[in-house]
Amino acid sequence: MLSCIPYIVDDERNVGQYSDHVSVWLDAHIGKPENNRDLKALFRKITQPLEILSEGEEDIDEPMMLDVNILKSLQETVYRLELFDNADICLEFIHANRDKQIFFVSSGSMGRLIVPKIFELPQLQSIFIFCGDISKNSVWAMDYCEKISAMVIHQDDLLVHLTKCIAQYLESKGDGYMENDQTLRAKNCFAWSKKLLLRAEKYGHTRLPNDVKKIEEKILSAETGQQSSMDYQ
Template sequence: MAASEQVIGSNVVLLWLDNHIGQPENCHELKEQFVTSTAFIHLFHEVEPCTQFIQTVKDKKVFAIIQGRYAREIVPCLEQHTSDPVVYIFCMDVGEHSDWAADRECIVNGGILNHEGDLLTRLTQGLADYAISKASEHQSKKRACEEWAKNLIQEAKRLRTEQCTLMFKTDPFSDKETPCAPPET
């Protein structure tokens, strides 16, 4: 597993609720295609175990593929128990879900799809977009930490110089008995 997958992937939960695809003996090639392209998928073929699982997910980004017949039941659970989930409704009749789903941001961010290739493409792009946003967030945090460290180092040098002139006869940052001298800049 690549380092980026370990970092980003550890924060991602991918689940798929479908009464046919969720069965272990069904759709091996399709599931393999998704696992190869995306990440580990938690598969469910019944609502109750899926609901119980969703309730245990804490502090993770959830990407959910939901069979159309379960969407109205499971989407509120996802919205209630997870933060900003992305939901892909996989169904035969896109029109059947378009009206009620149009008001659900999690579905607008994912989509309503009826072709597995489109679903895989959208899901892979959604995961890529999330990874990019996390990388940007980490870069910003890194820059902020580096700036903070730089300021702390300068403050430590200022304090050291002040302390050397007032109190110390040896360098407080060294175990050696050395004359206290101004720090190098």
């Protein structure tokens, strides 16, 4: 397992510790290193909040973004996407990362076997089933619907659902930092959340104006060091 290489100016700027999430994808075909490389590269870039994919994407803590070597190390070690083609190895990884919040993606066939073993684990944040037959997989998935956020057929739908869920989680991390007066951490988490929401809009060909407006208001509140009238729950 890769270890975290934090960006450290002081503890407040240790961006490798701002969030505690990791994405895990289990698929007998996609999980093999030689398969679907472009697809996996796309998912890794879109869901990685430390990536800057366009000129309009900005982060609050700009000095971190100016150090290319530190940024690359962080992108490869934190907030990453892990791929597996073996259910036992995947399960071992999940159990070994009890300190992480896991966004889990699985094929229908492998999900049917592994979801019953993991859905009650506290580190499971969300489960996504990427399959070719939703009606068939819905039969077994009904027992675990509380944790299954989406069942999708198309890769674009999976990308949008996963990206939005991570954005919402980063927003919740920012809310927690605001409650503890850690405004720099809050600003970064909110900025990352906005970045991912805008990517979800772009790749999902949809509009999320209310979500984007809400996170922009939270960024402004963090910049002024004060909570707005909105509810940070």
